[in-house]
Amino acid sequence: MNYIGEHLFPGQLGHFAAVLSLVACLVATIAFFKSNRAEILAEKKSWLRLARAAFLVETISVITIICCIYYILVNHLFEYNYAWEHSDTTLQPKYVFACLWEAQEGSFLLWSFWHCVLGWILIATAKKWEAGVLTVVSFAQFCLATMLLGIYFFHTKVGINPFALLRTEGLLNNAPAFTDITTGNLRADYLTILKDGSGLNALLQNYWMVIHPPVLFLGFASTIVPFAFAFAGLVNNDHTWTKPVLPWALFSGAVLSTGVMMGAAWAYESLSFGGYWAWDPVENASLVPWLVLIAGLHTNLVYKSSGYSLKSTYIFYILAFSLVLYSTFLTRSGILGDTSVHAFVGADIFTQLVSFILVFFIPAMVLFFIRQKSMPTIRKEESTYSREFWMFIGSLILFLSSLIIIAKTSVPVFNKIFGTKMSPPEDVPFSYNQILVFIAILLGLLTAVTQYLKYKETPKAFFSKKIWLPTLIAVTISLAISLSGAMNYDKKGPGFMIAIHIALFAAIYGVVANTGYIWLGLKGKLKAAGASVAHIGFALLLVGILISSSRKEVLSWNTTGVSLFEKTKDQDPAENIALFQGVRTDMGKYHVTYLRDTTNDFDKKKYFELSFESKDGANKFKLYPDIMKINKGRQEPSANPDKEHYWNKDIFAYASAWTDPSVNDTTTFRPVQLKEGDTVFYSNGMIVLNKVMVNPPNNKRVIEPGETAMMLDMTVISKEGSIYSVTPGIVIKQNAVRNLPDTVMAQGLVLQFNKIADEKKRTLEIGVKENKGMTPLITLKVLQFPFISIVWLAVIIMVTGFIMSIVQRTGKTKLTAV
């Protein structure tokens, strides 16, 4: 059957490219493998040519797939499930890419794309390691390509086809509008009815969501390079890869840090986690590979400078990539459904994801155990006064912390395997913080001291001569901060508070000592200071985390004392304040007024204009939090915060609930009988019926010719003394009666003329309805985050340090090559 108006070509081209890419990856893997194995140079080269050609085909295929999806999204081809599910016609062009990676398929594609880019850089630079390294990369590409197939093999579906048509997904069968009455099948012109998609999730309509996923996926993708080098090293039994891998490991570290912290920035801006870091499994899953990779980077440096720690370098690099795969499994298989708000729900790729981990992890570990006996080891013990010893300890601590985090995050996996019923503790962030604060102390101290030690052996006099000054400065600064009371966080008892203060000292020590090292150790040679700068950034990050998280404040404590609010139990937080439009409300240090709201059709947002005034009068500002309507799943609109930024704090406000006057109308009319001149009370004052008017001359209501109007002239007097005039009434035409109720918005009052109760006594029945929901109202949550800027600044410094090191290391490699 032919359907009218379908554009099938982009889908067919895209699906062909998906299958082609699968085949090309397979060819590339085999050819690179053969080239790596070949002994004769000519044979090696011919395999390599084939492999590169296959890799080129693969790259073109991946780009074709992306272009096809992009074309489908931009042209709103809703016959495709992908476009229907993830976009709609009102989508702003800048978010098209966010649609691309909203779904599993798109994000796998992004990952695949980065592998291609990295692959070509490796082909250009890796020289003798090219074949070995690219074998692994191509194989990973093969695994990713299977995720995009959507083809059945022996009744099991492999992958998800991003080009599936909406009509084949079964969704349309249930909508009667799409059925052709004569045949019972889908109407041939169903596309004329299907006018819009279900839209992009509102949380993703944020600029961070356009740039954060590509960076994070580049970070994930880049962890394959150290893994591939290590794997090639094991295959070839050659450990010289530890040198060319260094810039790659540094690059991976830099990009992963950026990606993870961009995710944190998004979480912070959209407040969907209540801050920049909430130990949500999705966040943990991206942090853990970073920790292990950094551990590997340090042992790698140790091996290069001293010959120790080769085995641990292998293990850490293998684990870093395996953990990326494991994280992929955690966040995409749906196993975290009950513990994370933000994980994907599993499609039918559970088994595929598990195999994806094992197919890399198991061969690498088996090979490692075969080769480890023949690896060179140094029998002599490291000196306690050597840099390599403490670097190794530092790596172990990083690794240990990653184990703790991943073990906790994996609780749903244990539940699934062992049938246990463990669930997250009451205070999830604290359950992490209470352990990791000690890790922070250790890492801060090690970061501070280790650079002052030399490889092999450090003269004790040298060490103590250099270290005393930074130590003294750090003690002074941290004591000043601690005693200033900026960190009084006693909610979790004195033990935890002491730990925080020690950690603050350790972190400041790290900053001061590494800054000092640039002059004391390196004599101000900035070119060689990459490591110091990265360590300054890392330690400063710890400082920022400690200060900002211990002082997060809720400003919107509901302490208004307005009688409208029920008292909550004292142990429960009441962190939201209700604001009526136009009413200045007391909120702790501020007065807040909800001035008005404006609707913007362009981005489907409704903005609330809020005016904040601090009570001392020093500070006035306006915030515009908004809510956004989306079609998807017919959800309620979702709230977006707005923030006021200061150098030392951010104030966030978001509408946590709001009333829509047209909807929230559930109360009923209370009938009251009145005569002219009578008065009736309502909850906030009284209502007077002045007189009954038949066909009043200057009637403000619309009355059609031939109708007789009977209007009631009434006055509403509120307790505060405000007077409002209202004229409800009815119009009669022959036997039909039309009711014209009237309202007093400010009092939440609706009046209607029900009927004449008694003609002789001239009493009338009036309906009175009170509905507070009529006054526009929002519930506001306001948070203050202090010194958050330190966190972002620290990340920038850290990444700068990584980049400086990459420049330094690639420079050295070039020199030795010459």
Added chain:
Amino acid sequence: MKKIHIILLVFIAVSIAVLISLMGNLSTYETIATAKQKPGKYVTLSVKMDRNKPLDYNPVKNPNYLAFTALDTLGNSVQVVYHDLKPTDMEKSERIVIGGAISGDHFECKKILVRCPSKYKDDPNAAKNSLKEQTSQY
């Protein structure tokens, strides 16, 4: 024994101790019936909202009070009280995960996890309904 071995042993011991202590921190998934036997203990329940019973939430009166009736798969029900905002889309969720403790006659809820909007993919009904609503005008 080398220094490094001693340190490794210490690390292993520390990590085991830490992990065990963390396990002690975890709560457990319970059914409503078993939760009722442990009043005051923090537990996690995986429940559905009983749509036949009223959901009590009025942000005008008090934005920090939400009460509803929860049903578990065994058919038991309990009144849930939550002193915070109603999570967006809670009424539409198929299943919610709540953390808290039984206190007297009700479940004093501290945490509500409603499934993420991006996950409605696996709920074909939601997608179907949305399609129906979109096209009901024809």
